[in-house]
Amino acid sequence: MTPLADDVLAGRPRAIARAISLVENAGTALRDLIAVIGTRQPYRARVVGLTGSPGVGKSTSTGTLIEAARKRGEKVGVLAVDPSSPFTGGALLGDRVRMQEHATDSGVFIRSMATRGHLGGLSWAVPQAIRVLDAAGFDLILVETVGVGQAEVDIASLADSTIVLLAPGMGDGVQAAKAGILEIADVFVVNKADREGAQATIRELRNMVALSGAPWRPPIVSTVAVRGEGVDDVVAALDAHAEYLEKSGQGRVRKLARARDEIEAIVLAALRARIGGPIHGDRRLDVLAERALAGKIDPYSAADELIASL
């Protein structure tokens, strides 16, 4: 066993931090690490995704969930994922600072992750970071991300339970955003529930949920995260969802899909590296792109040539 794997499995914070840096840098040392920890009771931790538009109060809500879990004696790992920044900790630095009140608690590990530069983005890096935290013995892993578009979908696919956070008065953007969220939300949280328009938002969500024929109907919880109000209800909703996952067998289905996605992402990253790399002494893809740009080959025929040369 590598010493780093040893230290990760022992839950040592500096080793965990180094391991997640390995995930971000994607080298052979990462492979060696995952090869060891990948077969030690994987998929044990409960993974909760938390997503929502900018300004709905994601970091504050994450903070309250950390506190609630600590009261239950659970160790909590937090990944604050920024799908738009290629720089670790860039856009989320402020959020991270806000969560620093937990920095001295050894049962809490918080890390910002930038996934933009990655091969395969979020779907490549985050599952492996989750593996690291899982191996390090965290009971609950919170994955927080800005929720618009593909990032939101990706987070939902790698979490056991996904919280979609909304706030009243976010403009018609919330309306627009709603089309896709019913599918990914296991729990809806309307934060800033003391503000005007909260009841209208809750009503709209209720109507949406009522129309859904899915076996799990996402509960709608109101919170005022800055004052800690409603957090117990969020925890209760998450517990109810965990019970549903267990009883229905959906928990295993989700974890299996996660394992599948993780392997697929590694395969695609490896193949993509091979495509972009020098093949037969030249950069085949660059040559084909030049020909496509000149209209000398169509992109499908170019793709065929490339696949044939792999």
Place this chain on the structure above:
Amino acid sequence: MTPLADDVLAGRPRAIARAISLVENAGTALRDLIAVIGTRQPYRARVVGLTGSPGVGKSTSTGTLIEAARKRGEKVGVLAVDPSSPFTGGALLGDRVRMQEHATDSGVFIRSMATRGHLGGLSWAVPQAIRVLDAAGFDLILVETVGVGQAEVDIASLADSTIVLLAPGMGDGVQAAKAGILEIADVFVVNKADREGAQATIRELRNMVALSGAPWRPPIVSTVAVRGEGVDDVVAALDAHAEYLEKSGQGRVRKLARARDEIEAIVLAALRARIGGPIHGDRRLDVLAERALAGKIDPYSAADELIASL
């Protein structure tokens, strides 16, 4: 030549609509179509991306840009891309309706596209839809998308020029979103510039742009799109950027990168289909995922097995 390719090249709206549906459905008919149109003066049209958070006024701004281009006698194709919805036209239906004033103008083609269900998402489907519009003879192709996360980055990588739209008073979300946007913006537009806070937003952007050492410094333009104010300035900024692209050679660099990405996306989608498909009579990936879930194999070793079996 297929009759559909013929009709697309003749710019017939119903054929264009059918061709984009083929892109969304990703079958062999699409391949046949692209094989024909892919070698007919590709990359001729000017592609302008327009991105911004929900509520900043993307559709209204798109509307004003359509009008401005029509005044110059240009044919305009619009792709309203919704990266969060698996349903065509779902979340963007309202926006599309707002743009319907151009519906009777044969020089304007507007289409909503959902990319979420796609293999490779946005980076797979949108370049091919752009190809269709390009072949159909549109001079300007506007690609509008909700701008947070990877979708924003993807749009920027496939456009010649990218407009990042902001509005004052969007909460600290705008602040948070700013970290990544400097890299992708070729033109900043502060819409709703008659609102409180507009000057502060412009000032912040100026400071950001001043710190950038890049050869092209994105101009910052104020607009009130609902009243058509400032649109000429946006057009002028886009023209200045087009001139920069031409003179610096960056225009060709961008188009080449686009061709490269397009081929790569097709290759990856093909390989991904093969990975998920039945190999040696079983679904190899599913079997490996079961073993990974049970901790019997690590994901890298699983990926190796899969690649070896391709």
